Amino acid sequence: MLISMSEQNKRIDLFEKLANLEKHIEALESRILKLELSSSSQIDDKMAVFLNVPDSIRKSLFAVSKLESCTADEVSSITGRHRSIENKYLNELYRAGWLERNRKGKKIYYSMRNRSLAEKDEYWSAVEEVESKLDQLLG
Amino acid sequence: MLLSFHSYKGGTGKTTFVGNLGAMLARDGQKVCIVDTDVSGPGIHSLFDIKYEKTLIDFLQDTCNAKDVVYRYKDLNLFIVPSRACEEDISALFETPQDAKNKMLELINFIKDEFNIDKFIFDCSPGINKSSLLTMNIVNKATIISTIDVQDIRGTYILSSMADKLGTHANLVFNRTPRDKQKEIDGIVKDFSDNLGTNLLGSIAFDESIARTWSRKIAMLDDPECDYCTHLREIAQGLI
Numbered sequence: 001m002l003i004s005m006s007e008q009n010k011r012i013d014l015f016e017k018l019a020n021l022e023k024h025i026e027a028l029e030s031r032i033l034k035l036e037l038s039s040s041s042q043i044d045d046k047m048a049v050f051l052n053v054p055d056s057i058r059k060s061l062f063a064v065s066k067l068e069s070c071t072a073d074e075v076s077s078i079t080g081r082h083r084s085i086e087n088k089y090l091n092e093l094y095r096a097g098w099l100e101r102n103r104k105g106k107k108i109y110y111s112m113r114n115r116s117l118a119e120k121d122e123y124w125s126a127v128e129e130v131e132s133k134l135d136q137l138l139g
Numbered sequence: 140m141l142l143s144f145h146s147y148k149g150g151t152g153k154t155t156f157v158g159n160l161g162a163m164l165a166r167d168g169q170k171v172c173i174v175d176t177d178v179s180g181p182g183i184h185s186l187f188d189i190k191y192e193k194t195l196i197d198f199l200q201d202t203c204n205a206k207d208v209v210y211r212y213k214d215l216n217l218f219i220v221p222s223r224a225c226e227e228d229i230s231a232l233f234e235t236p237q238d239a240k241n242k243m244l245e246l247i248n249f250i251k252d253e254f255n256i257d258k259f260i261f262d263c264s265p266g267i268n269k270s271s272l273l274t275m276n277i278v279n280k281a282t283i284i285s286t287i288d289v290q291d292i293r294g295t296y297i298l299s300s301m302a303d304k305l306g307t308h309a310n311l312v313f314n315r316t317p318r319d320k321q322k323e324i325d326g327i328v329k330d331f332s333d334n335l336g337t338n339l340l341g342s343i344a345f346d347e348s349i350a351r352t353w354s355r356k357i358a359m360l361d362d363p364e365c366d367y368c369t370h371l372r373e374i375a376q377g378l379i
Contacts, residue, residue, distance in 0.1 A: 055235055055237050124296070125334070126296065126331055126334030126335050127292060127293055127296045127331075129330070129331070129334065130292055130327060130328070130330070130331035130334075131289060131292060133327045133330075134287055134289075134292075134324075134327060137320055137323050137324065137327065138287075138317070138320070
């Protein structure tokens with residue numbers, strides 16, 4: 001009886017350790033995800049996004065891009081992952097500046113963050129300038 | 140060191156530049172590998188007259204080993220990984236971009252260890268496509284070869300923005316510039332490059348003797364003191 005109690009205690013102890021380990025891993029995963037996101041540049045171009053976004057959350061980002069404005073539930077129906085996972089990923093994407101979010105009633109809608117026209121046209125004036133100079137030179 | 144060469148439009152002289160750069164570095168005693176990632180219109184094998192059996196595409200499709208796709212050019216320390224024309228983009232051969240990237244890195248690491256390669260040079264597909272961006276993403280330095288054609292200039296703006304988004308600082312070379320207006324054009328493209336935040340490596344005037352080789356000769360091996368080779372050497376010094 002004593003031996004069996006001791007074994008039971010050992011098992012409980014083991015389960016506790018495993019649970020702690022799982023929590024620790026989750027916390028580490030979350031930190032890695034944040035680091036990966038913060039080291040990515042702010043981009044909204046699909047062609048470039050596919051190389052810069054961590055594999056795990058790219059699916060969610062592309063689902064939002066496809067649906068334009070959507071909830072975690074709708075993203076979940078595209079990615080096939082549980083809503084709670086999508087909630088977590090969409091939140092991370094929002095915090096990293098990839099997505100915008102709006103509350104409508106009880107629901108939160110996510111959409112791609114659009115860069116301002118000024119940002120997009122930052123260098124366009126350089127193109128106009130060089131074209132004008134070359135026009136003058138080459139006639 | 141991994142170097143990639145890009146252009147927005149075809150016909151900018153990118154492959155000729157890449158071939159001659161590789162030949163120059165190999166002649167200077169470096170061990171060089173040119174990888175043809177222009178899978179939609181590969182040309183390096185024609186320039187170096189490589190009769191291939193297996194290519195980059197076969198390796199990426201897992202139908203051969205890395206050693207099967209590397210060809211040494213004559214007795215130089217110049218190794219070529221040719222490609223065959225493929226209707227699919229490189230990344231389309233893989234489930235995820237990371238898989239494509241890993242497979243490319245597997246090839247690079249094998250060649251680097253096997254042949255002690257100092258410099259890898261990637262000849263990329265013109266335009267904005269996934270294989271070009273994938274290469275841009277793994278190299279140390281990306282260089283855009285442009286002409287002063289309006290289509291190219293606008294494309295260079297797009298390509299440099301893409302490089303920026305990928306965190307790769309772009310270098311710029313203007314090729315085939317009009318010889319009689321070389322000085323003025325050098326000033327104009329310098330301003331353009333500064334405004335874009337790219338690093339202008341230099342410009343090379345249109346060279347009839349190079350154009351007339353029709354990819355049948357490699358100037359750097361045939362006539363290394365020619366005007367084109369002299370300019371290319373100066374540009375290479377700025378790059379490496």
